[in-house]
Amino acid sequence: EAGVAQSPRYKIIEKRQSVAFWCNPISGHATLYWYQQILGQGPKLLIQFQNNGVVDDSQLPKDRFSAERLKGVDSTLKIQPAKLEDSAVYLCASSGRTGFLNNEQFFGPGTRLTVL
Amino acid sequence: AQRVTQPEKLLSVFKGAPVELKCNYSYSGSPELFWYVQYSRQRLQLLLRHISRESIKGFTADLNKGETSFHLKKPFAQEEDSAMYYCALPFEGTDKLIFGTGTRLQVFP
Numbered sequence: 001e002a003g004v005a006q007s008p009r010y011k012i013i014e015k016r017q018s019v020a021f022w023c024n025p026i027s028g029h030a031t032l033y034w035y036q037q038i039l040g041q042g043p044k045l046l047i048q049f050q051n052n053g054v055v056d057d058s059q060l061p062k063d064r065f066s067a068e069r070l071k072g073v074d075s076t077l078k079i080q081p082a083k084l085e086d087s088a089v090y091l092c093a094s095s096g097r098t099g100f101l102n103n104e105q106f107f108g109p110g111t112r113l114t115v116l
Numbered sequence: 117a118q119r120v121t122q123p124e125k126l127l128s129v130f131k132g133a134p135v136e137l138k139c140n141y142s143y144s145g146s147p148e149l150f151w152y153v154q155y156s157r158q159r160l161q162l163l164l165r166h167i168s169r170e171s172i173k174g175f176t177a178d179l180n181k182g183e184t185s186f187h188l189k190k191p192f193a194q195e196e197d198s199a200m201y202y203c204a205l206p207f208e209g210t211d212k213l214i215f216g217t218g219t220r221l222q223v224f225p
Contacts, residue, residue, distance in 0.1 A: 003159070031211070042120075042202050042215030043160070056212055091160065095211065103211045107160040 002026065004108035006092050012114045018080040021111045025073070025094030031055075033105060034067055034077050035091040043091055049075060082115045089113070118143050120205050122216035129193050130224050137188040137219045139177075139203030149186040150204040150213070151177055160202070163188075173197070193223045 005024040013019050025032050031050050035043035046065065048055040051072040060067065064083070069075040079086055089112050093105040119142045129135055141147055153163040164172045166179050166186065177188045186203060203216040 040125075040217065042204075042217050043213075044215070045212055048212060056210075093160075104162045104165075105213065109159055 004092055004094055004106055006090075006108035006111055008111055009109060010112050010114075012116065013082055014116050015084055016081040018078065019082055019113060020076050020078045021090050021092075021113075023075045023077070023092030023108060025075075025092070026096075026106055029094035029096050029106070030072070031095045031103070032069060032075050033093040033095075034075070035093065037089045037091055037110070039088070046077070079113075082113075084115050087113055087115045118205060118207055118214055120203050120214050120216040122201075122203055122219050124219045125217070126220045126222065128222040128224065131195055132192050135188075135190045135193045135197070135221065135223075137201050137203075137221065139186045139188065139216060141184050141186065141203075141205050143184075143205060145209065147179070147181075147186075148206055149177070149179060151175070151186075151188050152202045152204055152215070154200040154202070156199070163201070193221075195223045195225055197221060198223045 007022050033048050034046045036046050037043045046060045047057040047067045049069045052069050065079055067077045089110040091110045092108040095103040095105045121140045123138055149166045151163040152160050154160045164170055175190045177186050179186050200218050200220050202218045204213040207214050
């Protein structure tokens with residue numbers, strides 16, 4: 001079974017520039033998550049999709065971050081414009097079922113973003 | 117507010133020594149907790165979950181509701197256990213996870 005794929009793996013941009021990350025979840029997984037992990041902290045959920053609908057985006061800074069999952073498979077996360085504090089690893093995860101407390105989430109390798 | 121606390125950033129032990137990684141949580145309901153692990157150059161992955169009452173790679177974790185803890189234990193640490201360990205709690209009965217800040221376990225030969 002192929003794992004969660006993410007690209008790019010690394011990205012360096014200057015503040016006020018835009019950046020986009022891509023995620024391809026495990027085939028058949030309906031639920032997709034985007035997390036932000038700042039150095040020294042645990043992952044923090046930004047947005048959760050079930051198929052192509054948003055389940056939770058309460059922690060997404062909507063003035064600069066956007067995400068979509070148009071066909072219920074791949075997803076993109078965009079930051080426009082980026083700030084220095086957006087430097088972090090952006091993790092994508094997927095799971096097979098939504099609403100079950102004991103769902104295992106499968107994580108991608110992450111994209112390390114550095115904003116200069 | 118729900119919170120997961122891992123008080124130790126770094127835990128260093130020698131091979132064969134017992135290991136206990138601490139996790140405390142705040143939640144008024146009945147919690148279902150997880151331990152996730154990230155080995156060097158690998159992805160974050162599930163190690164074990166409370167509901168399964170399982171032992172994975174020799175690790176166990178017991179939920180103590182009185183102390184609101186879910187400490188991860190292993191009687192004899194191995195070098196390959198060196199990794200980052202994260203405790204996680206579902207938010208208010210959803211599948212949205214709240215992660216602790218993580219503990220780095222270093223096992224020396």
